[in-house]
Amino acid sequence: MNHMDHTGTSTMTMAATATSPVAAAATTGSKGHGMGGHGCVISMLWNWNTVDACFISSTWKIKSAGMFAGSCIGVILLVMSLEMLRRAVKEYDRYLINKYLASQGQPHRPISSAGKAASDEGSPAPVCATVVGQGYRPTLLEQAVRALLHMFQFAVAYFVMLLAMYYNGYIIICIFIGAYLGSFVFHWEPLGVGSSVQTSATKEATVCCG
Secondary structure: OHHHHHHHHHHHHHHHHHHHHHHHHHHHHHHHHHHHHHHOEOOOOOEOOOOOEEEOEEEEEOOOHHHHHHHHHHHHHHHHHHHHHHHHHHHHHHHHHHHHHHHOOOOOOOEOOOOOEEOOOOOEEOOOHHHHHHOOOOOHHHHHHHHHHHHHHHHHHHHHHHHHOOOEHHHHHHHHHHHHHHHHHHOOOOEOOOOOOOEHHHOOOOOOOO
16 A cells, blocks of 8 residues: 555656646746747837847847848838928918918918018008908818828827837937937928017917918
8 A cells, every 4th residue: 555655656746847847848938928929129128129129019020230220210210200290280281271361362471570461562451360260160171181190190109109118228319319300300490580489380380371
């Protein structure tokens, strides 16, 4: 009886010894897949990872220094496109207002510091204050275009936010560079004078005559 108990105990011990490496390997494999599957290097803390780093998905895995440099350039262009979309939204709203004013027979004229538009003869011309007060409601197609531009702007901004959440120092620096270059290129506008000392980027895009 004791011999049988000893044999059973030895068999159970050998089985546990044989299965423990398998269980450990399975546990290690699951942890590795969760933290950085497919050989990706992912960190939720500030890092300077380059080769083997992954962004957004495992398909965007950095396999060489040249690929990382291309990704950095792509991030800069992505942020610049966000600034371009912001400018496009304002310019499209401006276009709609100017088109509406032209249809109402009210030409676009600059406003002086006194708040009146100057005519060609030097006498003050009526300002389109009534149009500003009433506002202009876009048509269904025009509003669809405005909503589409807003959707693109929202999508690009969200994608940039996801990239920043990888806390990669190089990528975050590229985001800052893209914001600088995008603002430099797409928001280089005339500065206001007189009573409106501000850039045209800070104005409402739907303000007529301005």
